[in-house]
Amino acid sequence: MKRFRNVTPASGTPQTSLTAREVQEAIEERISKGVYALGQRLPPLRSIAAELGTSPSTVSRAVQEMIRNGWLDVQERQFVRVRSRLPHKSVLQSGIQSAIRSIAHKWKLWGGDERELLADITEIVSEVFRDSGQIVFTECNNADLGYLGEQISSEFPNLSIGRSLISDLDAKRLREGKAVILVPYYHYAEVKGTLGPDVSIVPVHTSPSAETLDELLTIPAGSRVLVVGHNRRSVTRLSEIVRDYVDAKITSVTEEEGEKIAKLAPQAEFVFAVWSAADAVAAAPGVKHVIVVRFALDTSLGAKLKLGSMMAAE
Numbered sequence: 001m002k003r004f005r006n007v008t009p010a011s012g013t014p015q016t017s018l019t020a021r022e023v024q025e026a027i028e029e030r031i032s033k034g035v036y037a038l039g040q041r042l043p044p045l046r047s048i049a050a051e052l053g054t055s056p057s058t059v060s061r062a063v064q065e066m067i068r069n070g071w072l073d074v075q076e077r078q079f080v081r082v083r084s085r086l087p088h089k090s091v092l093q094s095g096i097q098s099a100i101r102s103i104a105h106k107w108k109l110w111g112g113d114e115r116e117l118l119a120d121i122t123e124i125v126s127e128v129f130r131d132s133g134q135i136v137f138t139e140c141n142n143a144d145l146g147y148l149g150e151q152i153s154s155e156f157p158n159l160s161i162g163r164s165l166i167s168d169l170d171a172k173r174l175r176e177g178k179a180v181i182l183v184p185y186y187h188y189a190e191v192k193g194t195l196g197p198d199v200s201i202v203p204v205h206t207s208p209s210a211e212t213l214d215e216l217l218t219i220p221a222g223s224r225v226l227v228v229g230h231n232r233r234s235v236t237r238l239s240e241i242v243r244d245y246v247d248a249k250i251t252s253v254t255e256e257e258g259e260k261i262a263k264l265a266p267q268a269e270f271v272f273a274v275w276s277a278a279d280a281v282a283a284a285p286g287v288k289h290v291i292v293v294r295f296a297l298d299t300s301l302g303a304k305l306k307l308g309s310m311m312a313a314e
Contacts, residue, residue: 017054017055017058018053018054020062020065023054024065027062027063027066031086036082041079041082042081042082043244046240047240050239050240051185051186051240052188053186053187054189070083070087071083071086103117133178134174135159135180135182136162136163136182137149137152137161138164138183139163140165140166140231141231141276145163145165148184155297161182166183169181169195171194179199180201181199181201183202183204184203184204184206184297185203185206204297207295208241208295208296209294209295212291212293215291216246219269219270219291221246223246224249224251224267225271226253226265226267226268226270226273227239227253227271227273228254229252229253230254230255231254234254235253238272238274238293239252251268255273255280261277261281265286266285266286266287269289272291273290273291273293274292275292275294278292
């Protein structure tokens, strides 16, 4: 199987990133679903950036556009909050309508007939709705691939959902199979850059489980916290989550750095570790308290899968 890896060797950081428009759509989706409640403060921009796998400057541009569009406003020049009343049209709806309008204007300028255009659109849409492609969930490491993949499979027991590491994705095979790729938002830009525009990619939200967040709230301010992640991107994301909940002194390592974990874990008052490393960390001599990090997928994937299937075939 052909392998793809769109990362820089030195840092493991993806060369591609979400655009401001994609970040805008992601934030809008979270607001629409109540993840970011109406009238409430938006999380820090660096936290959103770490969660979506993009830069704070990109998030800032998206937020500024959402302020102009009436989704957000600035509270006393100190923080950004979600407005209590939202605009009627979403970014996605507006984009679709704009694309259709542009096509209709071009068709009219070229002398096309209105009925012919509507017939073509109806035929194409009907064809897309009839087609159903393979569904594949992808992640960067085997631990999350299995854990989050099980959540998706249990939500859709009647669907056959494959799994693949990002490094094993075969763009040609997926394109020929009209596949729909499910990927956490923080890997979306990397996968999009790897597979190109001809493969349908559906980003899904993930967030720490309620149990994980409850334990985070027990950490006193000023505590020494060791973050243990799958890789450097995971470490960055988990560190930002800790900072959102407590003013802590954070040190971080990956789960592969066994010697550092053995040295640093006993010095920390709390260890915030991904579930695949938690047992080994807890077994180390002198470790005081281990918080197991588990992420949960957004449970409203049905509409997204339908949309992805619509987009899978040309």
